[in-house]
Amino acid sequence: MQRRRFLTLGGAAMAAALIPARAMAASDPVPVLTNWYKLTLQLVRHTATYSPPVAARAFGYLGVTAYEAVTACNPAMTSLAGQVNGLTPLPRAGTGAHDMAAVLQAALSAAVAHFFANTGPSGQRALATMTRKLDAQVAEGVEAEVLARSRDLGAAIAGHVCAWADGDGGAVIANMGFPEAYVPPASPAAWVPTSLVRQQQAPLLPDWGKVRTFAMPAGDTCGLPPPPAYSEDPGSAFYAEAMEVYTVSKALTPEQNLIARFWSDDPMLSSTPPGHWIFVANDLISRRDLPLEVSVDVMARLGVAMADAFIGCWHEKTEYNLLRPITYIRRVIDKSWTPLLNTPPFPEYPSGHSTVSAAAATVLTAALGENYAYEDFTHEREGLEGRAYGSFWEAAEEAGISRLYGGIHFRAAIEQGLAQGRCIAAHTVALRTLA
Amino acid sequence: MRLIWVAALLAGPVAGPVAAQEVPQFVEETAAAGLAHQFSGEWEYMVGGGVAAFDCNADALPDLALAGGTAPAALMVNQSTAGALGFAPVDSGIEMEGVTGAYPIDIDSDGITDLVLLRVGENVVMRGLGDCRFERANEAWGFDGGDAWSTAFAAMWEEGAAWPTLAIGNYINQREEAYPWGSCTANWLHRPEGTGFGAPVELKPSHCALSMLFTDWNGSGKKALRVSNDREYYEGGQEQMWHLEPGQPPRLYTPDEGWKRLRIWGMGIASTDLDADGYPEFYLTSMADNKLQRLVTPGPDALPDYTDIAWARGVTAHRPFMGEDLRPSTGWHAQFADVNNDARADLFVAKGNVWEMPDFAMADPNNLLLQGADGVFVESADKAGVASTQASRGGAVVDLNGDGALDLVVVNRNGPVQVWRNTGPVGNWLAVDLRQPGPNPTGIGAWVEVRTGDHLQRHEITSGGGHVSGIWGPQHFGLGAATEAEVRVIWPDGRVSDWQRVAANAVATVTP
Numbered sequence: 001m002q003r004r005r006f007l008t009l010g011g012a013a014m015a016a017a018l019i020p021a022r023a024m025a026a027s028d029p030v031p032v033l034t035n036w037y038k039l040t041l042q043l044v045r046h047t048a049t050y051s052p053p054v055a056a057r058a059f060g061y062l063g064v065t066a067y068e069a070v071t072a073c074n075p076a077m078t079s080l081a082g083q084v085n086g087l088t089p090l091p092r093a094g095t096g097a098h099d100m101a102a103v104l105q106a107a108l109s110a111a112v113a114h115f116f117a118n119t120g121p122s123g124q125r126a127l128a129t130m131t132r133k134l135d136a137q138v139a140e141g142v143e144a145e146v147l148a149r150s151r152d153l154g155a156a157i158a159g160h161v162c163a164w165a166d167g168d169g170g171a172v173i174a175n176m177g178f179p180e181a182y183v184p185p186a187s188p189a190a191w192v193p194t195s196l197v198r199q200q201q202a203p204l205l206p207d208w209g210k211v212r213t214f215a216m217p218a219g220d221t222c223g224l225p226p227p228p229a230y231s232e233d234p235g236s237a238f239y240a241e242a243m244e245v246y247t248v249s250k251a252l253t254p255e256q257n258l259i260a261r262f263w264s265d266d267p268m269l270s271s272t273p274p275g276h277w278i279f280v281a282n283d284l285i286s287r288r289d290l291p292l293e294v295s296v297d298v299m300a301r302l303g304v305a306m307a308d309a310f311i312g313c314w315h316e317k318t319e320y321n322l323l324r325p326i327t328y329i330r331r332v333i334d335k336s337w338t339p340l341l342n343t344p345p346f347p348e349y350p351s352g353h354s355t356v357s358a359a360a361a362t363v364l365t366a367a368l369g370e371n372y373a374y375e376d377f378t379h380e381r382e383g384l385e386g387r388a389y390g391s392f393w394e395a396a397e398e399a400g401i402s403r404l405y406g407g408i409h410f411r412a413a414i415e416q417g418l419a420q421g422r423c424i425a426a427h428t429v430a431l432r433t434l435a
Numbered sequence: 436m437r438l439i440w441v442a443a444l445l446a447g448p449v450a451g452p453v454a455a456q457e458v459p460q461f462v463e464e465t466a467a468a469g470l471a472h473q474f475s476g477e478w479e480y481m482v483g484g485g486v487a488a489f490d491c492n493a494d495a496l497p498d499l500a501l502a503g504g505t506a507p508a509a510l511m512v513n514q515s516t517a518g519a520l521g522f523a524p525v526d527s528g529i530e531m532e533g534v535t536g537a538y539p540i541d542i543d544s545d546g547i548t549d550l551v552l553l554r555v556g557e558n559v560v561m562r563g564l565g566d567c568r569f570e571r572a573n574e575a576w577g578f579d580g581g582d583a584w585s586t587a588f589a590a591m592w593e594e595g596a597a598w599p600t601l602a603i604g605n606y607i608n609q610r611e612e613a614y615p616w617g618s619c620t621a622n623w624l625h626r627p628e629g630t631g632f633g634a635p636v637e638l639k640p641s642h643c644a645l646s647m648l649f650t651d652w653n654g655s656g657k658k659a660l661r662v663s664n665d666r667e668y669y670e671g672g673q674e675q676m677w678h679l680e681p682g683q684p685p686r687l688y689t690p691d692e693g694w695k696r697l698r699i700w701g702m703g704i705a706s707t708d709l710d711a712d713g714y715p716e717f718y719l720t721s722m723a724d725n726k727l728q729r730l731v732t733p734g735p736d737a738l739p740d741y742t743d744i745a746w747a748r749g750v751t752a753h754r755p756f757m758g759e760d761l762r763p764s765t766g767w768h769a770q771f772a773d774v775n776n777d778a779r780a781d782l783f784v785a786k787g788n789v790w791e792m793p794d795f796a797m798a799d800p801n802n803l804l805l806q807g808a809d810g811v812f813v814e815s816a817d818k819a820g821v822a823s824t825q826a827s828r829g830g831a832v833v834d835l836n837g838d839g840a841l842d843l844v845v846v847n848r849n850g851p852v853q854v855w856r857n858t859g860p861v862g863n864w865l866a867v868d869l870r871q872p873g874p875n876p877t878g879i880g881a882w883v884e885v886r887t888g889d890h891l892q893r894h895e896i897t898s899g900g901g902h903v904s905g906i907w908g909p910q911h912f913g914l915g916a917a918t919e920a921e922v923r924v925i926w927p928d929g930r931v932s933d934w935q936r937v938a939a940n941a942v943a944t945v946t947p
Contacts, residue, residue: 046616118794120790124791126613176723198723198724199763269698381670381671
């Protein structure tokens with residue numbers, strides 16, 4: 001048994017996260033997986049088109065890429081071809097030996113380069129450095145013929161997945177996802193822009209609900225009941241929801257403030273909400289020494305479920321096109337009110353973070369167990385200490401309510417978002433993988 | 436206060452009444468002027484590319500010190516004549532590689548302007564010797580140039596100090612190949628000690644500064660240090676403002692003091708008192724939308740709480756205003772300056788893709804936003820002839836030929852420096868040159884006020900800001916149709932001069 005090795009790529013910047021977790025084989029593929037995900041989290045933050053739905057989509061395809069790379073060399077695993085929408089049978093290992101780490105490295109390096117082709121100069125530089133160093137690492141001790149065969153297989157798998165991805169309707173993002181114009185409907189309940197940023201005067205990615213799903217049949221599969229009917233009557237349910245957001249914001253406790261910031265996960269300032277959950281899973285793979293097969297299964301299911309979650313969530317957001325708390329509260333309750341968090345530039349119902357967190361919690365619980373206690377260090381490098389959770393669902397529910405503390409969602413959007421995420425992820429849980 | 440004024444040095448556009456938002460015509464004279472220089476470089480030079488515009492040979496015309504990146508920096512002596520710009524390179528002593536930006540300032544108060552060269556590597560202070568010659572002064576002045584990727588500068592004289600305090604902003608760790616994110620290195624504060632500088636004080640936390648500016652933001656007479664930071668690389672960062680009290684360590688403004696968190700791709704700071712209420716507005720360049728900040732509640736007890744009025748004033752400049760490329764813009768150097776002399780500050784913004792970032796415009800024209808009487812700015816760069824789509828970085832809006840019409844020089848990354856001559860039409864104008872005995876001879880930190888009728892203009896005399904580019908020379912004011920104006924100065928020590936009447940179309944030298 002040889003040591004599992006991690007690349008030292010970032011000096012002080014990444015050293016803490018890259019400390020070897022345990023002893024493993026020299027060609028251990030798991031560090032290849034975790035190192036690529038660590039870089040991907042940075043690329044999500046630093047690539048301008050990577051809003052949360054776009055990030056979730058990339059995590060879906062990267063998860064499938066990694067899973068299929070391992071599956072190609074492991075007959076005991078079941079391919080997702082034929083199980084997820086539109087994925088045809090992938091290349092498999094033929095005759096001759098293959099090195100698993102080299103296959104995975106070739107597949108992930110090609111796939112990450114494909115999905116982050118638009119990243120900036122530092123991202124491109126980091127991509128090239130990661131590829132070069134991991135290529136060298138996995139090549140150590142591997143015969144040239146085996147290495148070439150393995151790289152060919154990994155590249156073929158990545159090419160297959162990328163071609164599949166290109167046809168899903170979400171591959172091209174123009175103007176960072178914002179349409180050129182938006183005319184709000186006449187209804188007072190309709191979403192209106194809430195930002196002074198010129199680019200954000202139209203809702204982000206209004207057609208994202210039409211993107212091809214992975215495991216669930218379509219974007220409308222887990223539809224939601226309508227939110228409380230719009231009303232400015234102080235006796236109405238809608239007014240009560242708004243007043244709850246307003247009242248909570250006026251007496252926010254330090255803990256509530258911290259929770260709102262911990263789950264804020266702003267695009268271009270963090271790895272976004274799906275990146276938050278990817279960080280958690282990737283961190284657990286390293287800290288808990290999860291086996292390779294389990295690791296790629298977890299990352300594939302997590303990516304697929306979150307990608308579907310955003311498609312389903314956006315479908316409902318467009319369907320109901322509900323205004324944000326800041327619009328209603330300033331109109332009806334207090335014209336000077338400002339929420340703790342910046343209000344995202346798209347409709348309110350349901351809460352995207354709630355939907356995606358419930359989806360994540362559902363698949364992680366199915367894969368790793370109920371009451372799986374862990375610490376979440378996602379924002380440690382930003383100066384926010386890790387938070388401990390007794391289960392994935394405890395974290396998901398906190399993520400949901402954080403949006404009320406932050407003043408950007410009503411309670412119904414959170415509760416229904418969590419329900420929708422659970423529904424959507426059930427389709428992912430039903431996928432056959434390791435059996 | 437003493438006033439000395441001289442007429443325009445060179446004949447130029449006929450100054451006089453200018454119609455509202457009349458667009459001055461700029462003629463590019465790069466080739467004809469002999470201005471052959473380029474800021475070059477790859478990753479370590481994706482930011483930077485500055486110019487210092489100042490008179491180094493006492494002929495009252497601004498000469499140009501140009502950063503070169505991987506190429507040597509260059510000093511171009513201004514040989515402009517009436518009707519034509521002209522420059523000639525000279526061996527000045529600044530011809531070193533690795534220069535990202537340059538700022539002119541008379542550090543030793545000897546009446547000869549010195550230069551601060553920001554570099555990838557060691558920063559260098561260059562003592563002016565006269566006749567556009569300079570010598571390295573790091574050792575003589577105790578200046579520790581460090582070893583970093585320096586990308587921002589600001590300077591001021593602290594109360595009672597004989598030497599200036601220099602703030603230098605640093606970017607990411609240039610040796611961080613794989614994970615540059617989160618590797619922002621410490622900014623430095625070089626405070627005076629004896630006849631030079633003490634060891635630099637680290638301004639921690641530092642968040643990859645691309646612009647700095649000392650400013651009397653609240654009219655208190657005390658300078659604070661604003662720092663604009665690039666969110667692309669910091670973790671846990673934001674825009675910053677530091678208290679700087681004499682003899683005290685620097686201290687960040689906090690939320691308890693009203694500071695509001697803002698996280699942008701901060702690349703350049705321009706300031707001016709747009710509404711002449713005594714409190715400067717700040718323009719912050721970024722990617723996509725740029726910001727124009729005004730105090731929420733101006734007044735003696737103002738909190739550092741700003742509202743963004745960029746959209747209302749027409750200066751978001753968030754995407755190319757012409758051409759087919761509608762992807763978001765990338766803004767760098769910004770400068771308020773009255774280019775048509777209608778007595779209202781206009782705004783120039785240098786634009787250019789960072790480096791093959793396909794989510795942002797590649798053909799990203801520079802902006803020239805002319806302010807109207809209603810305070811709203813109107814894009815005019817194409818009409819004025821300055822809408823270059825090179826990858827612009829630094830620049831200077833400055834009267835290069837002494838005719839009272841502000842000209843334009845722009846530094847482009849991996850492209851030629853460009854220069855345009857302003858041929859008018861422009862209104863009347865006034866240039867105010869501050870001179871005081873002893874330290875801080877050029878009055879950094881002073882406010883100059885110019886009044887025409889009931890119209891007041893106020894300029895804070897600063898050293899810093901923009902994007903790695905600085906100007907030293909007389910403060911330019913457009914006067915519109917007015918043929919005379921009143922001037923007064925609030926000196927850095929708080930003394931306020933009397934209003935003095937001066938004739939238009941001249942340079943007025945003001946002393947305490």
